[in-house]
Amino acid sequence: MRSNENYLPYIATAALLTLAIFISFQVFILHEPARITAAETYHNNAAVAAGKDLYTKNCATCHGLDGEGSDAPALNSRQFLNTTDDGTIFSVVSSGVPNTEMPAWNQSHGGPLTDEDIKNVVAFIRSWQPTAPEITVTVRAGDASKGAAIFNGTCIVCHGQNGKGTSRAPALNDQSRLHQFNDSWYRDTIMNGRPSKGMPTWGTVLSPEQVNDLLALIDQWRNAPPSQPQPAATPTPAVAPLPTPTAAITQGSAVTATGGTAASGNIARPSNPGGGGPALSLVGNVTAGSQVYAEQCKRCHGAAGQGGINNPGSNDGTIPPLNPIDDTLVNADPKVFAYNIDLFIEHGSTPSGTNPKETMPAWGDQHKLTPQQIADVIAYVISLNKK
Ligand code: HEC
Ligand code: HEC
Ligand code: HEC
Structure with a gap:
């Protein structure tokens, strides 16, 4: 007869093994977050090191080696870093700040750097944040006269002279709205826009300082003495000190001394909405532009912009010549002239008429031309009109 087998050692061993596996798994789990953090830190350190290199080469001349600011605002500032997320910094750096020294850096905006x-x-x-000093001047307080210059360069097209509104967009200089909403509502509205309703998103185009300048202008409208009549003959009292010639943007010639609001009807504007594009912060090359013109524009606007191409179904009957170009687009300030042309090239336009055969394509919005090509062709069109 066989003696009863003793399973106890096996059972004990199996139990111990199970326990051991269980414990080592717990230990592994406990270490996992640390391991992930270590990997992330490693990755982030690599990004910071690569970023430091790029920063030193490209940004330090204006923003200072440690971001302390010199010709350009300080970036190493607690307030700036605490209130500005990575996405916002990314887009400001990508697109630059038009009409300032701050260039566009992203290749998608014609700059030298990749997304990475x-x-x-x-x-x-971002790595400066933990030790960033309080630099209170970083985002300087808004300046209403700078705000007026930005307004006249960027918003007037839709919101009209002195914010009085046009057929494209409502009045902003409207006492009941101004008193209904506060600065933070206006900030959000300007930054986010209402793209589905034709109000562009400005947060990625304007710097925080420029938005502050606009808020100062809006505040000036809000606090204008309520009974002050708007004397028609006095040009725009609220925005008197206009520091840049941009202020003269086409509206200047069209708004008559009688202050008529019908002015917007006289101005050649594309039928599609949207502001100036990234090409405006680039320098165009006339020779390269003549090439782009010959390849893309000549078939509709004629050799050297002379026009004469029929457009059945449009009121004009022909596609407009670009040489000479419609004089409502011309401006003595080349920046404004370029802006007026850019709006058509960026967003396209459908001529009025029952069923125009040819429409102006949206070269920018549809990415058919790069910002640099658009800058080049604008330079070429301007050169054609230099007499
Ligand atoms: C030629 C000078 C110059 C260079 C080079 C330059 N910047 Fe700027 N930058 C400016 C100026 C001027 C402003 C302020 C624009 C304004 O008035 O809103 C600015 C604004 C900024 C802002 C917004 C700051 C704020 O408080 O609104 C950021 C972020 C920035 N620059 C990052 C960079 C980075 C990153 C680089 C390098 C890739 C760079 N800049 C290179 C001149 C420069
Ligand atoms: C391409 C035309 C266009 C441009 C350019 C434009 N806007 Fe607008 N904006 C609109 C339209 C359209 C609306 C009304 C949207 C709606 O119906 O909700 C609007 C609405 C607004 C509002 C909300 C007004 C209210 O009382 O509800 C503010 C504030 C505003 N825009 C500020 C600006 C500023 C500042 C600029 C320049 C940086 C600007 N807009 C440039 C088209 C434009
Ligand atoms: C398929 C034909 C076509 C092509 C190609 C074309 N355009 Fe146009 N373009 C038009 C039409 C049509 C208009 C008139 C739009 C309107 O009246 O709203 C126009 C208007 C313009 C205007 C405004 C002029 C004015 O008097 O209203 C400019 C500037 C312009 N185009 C530049 C260009 C440039 C630069 C190119 C090449 C990158 C180009 N176009 C290619 C058809 C074309």
Whole structure:
């Protein structure tokens, strides 16, 4: 007869093994977050190092080696870093700040850097945050006269002279709205826009300082003495000190001394809405532009912009010549002239008429031309009109 087998050692061993596996798994789990953090830190350190390199080469001349600011605002500032997320820094750096020294850096805006490069630069800037000093002047307080210049360069096209509104957009200089909403509502509305209703998103185009300038202008409208009549013959009292010639943007010639609001009807504007594009912060090359013109524009606007191409179904009957170009687009300030042309090239336009055969394509919105090509062709069109 066989003696009873003793399973106890096996059972004990199995139990111990199970326990051991269980414990080592717990230990592994406990270490996992640390391991992930270590990997992330490693990755982030690599990004910061790469970003530091790019920053030193490209940004330090204006913003200072440690972001302390010199010719350009300080970036190493607690307030700036605490209130500005990575996405916002990324887009400001990508698109630059039009009409300032701050260039567009992203290749998608004609600059030298890739998305990855800019993410690395942002990681480097972000790495300052834990020790960033309080620099209260970073985002300087708004300046209403700078705000008026921005308004006249960027918003007037839709919101009209002195914010009185046009057929494209409502009046902003409207006492009941101005008193109904506060600065933070206006900030959000300007930054986010209402793209589905034709109000562009400005948060990625304007710097925080420029938005502050606009808020100062809006505040000036809000606090204008309520009974003050708007004397028709006095040009725009609220925005008297206009520091840049941009202020003269086409509206200047069209708004008559009688202050008529019908002015917007006289101005050649594309039928599609949207503001100036990234090409405006680039320098155009006339020779390269003549090439783009010959390839893309000549079939509709004629050799050297002379026009004469029929457009059945449009009221004009022909596609407009660009040489000479419609004189409501011309401006003595080349920046304004370029802006007026750019609106058509960016967003396209449908001529009035029952069923125009040819329409102006949206070269920018549809990415048919790069910002640099648009800058080049604008330079070419301006050169054609230089007599
Ligand atoms: C030629 C000078 C110049 C260079 C080079 C330059 N910047 Fe700027 N930058 C400016 C100026 C001027 C402004 C302020 C624009 C304004 O008035 O809103 C600015 C604004 C900014 C802002 C917004 C800051 C704020 O408080 O609104 C950021 C972020 C920025 N620059 C990052 C960079 C980075 C990153 C680089 C390098 C890739 C760079 N800049 C290179 C001149 C420069
Ligand atoms: C392409 C035309 C266009 C441009 C350019 C434009 N806007 Fe607008 N904006 C609109 C339209 C359209 C609306 C009304 C949207 C709606 O119906 O909700 C609007 C609404 C607004 C409102 C909300 C007004 C209210 O009382 O509800 C503010 C504030 C505003 N815009 C500010 C600006 C500023 C500042 C600029 C320049 C940086 C600007 N807009 C440039 C088209 C434009
Ligand atoms: C398929 C034909 C076509 C092509 C190609 C074309 N355009 Fe146009 N363009 C038009 C039409 C049509 C208009 C008139 C739009 C309107 O009246 O709203 C126009 C208007 C313009 C205007 C405004 C002029 C004015 O008097 O209203 C400019 C500037 C312009 N085009 C530039 C260009 C440039 C630069 C190119 C090449 C990148 C180009 N166009 C290619 C058809 C074309």
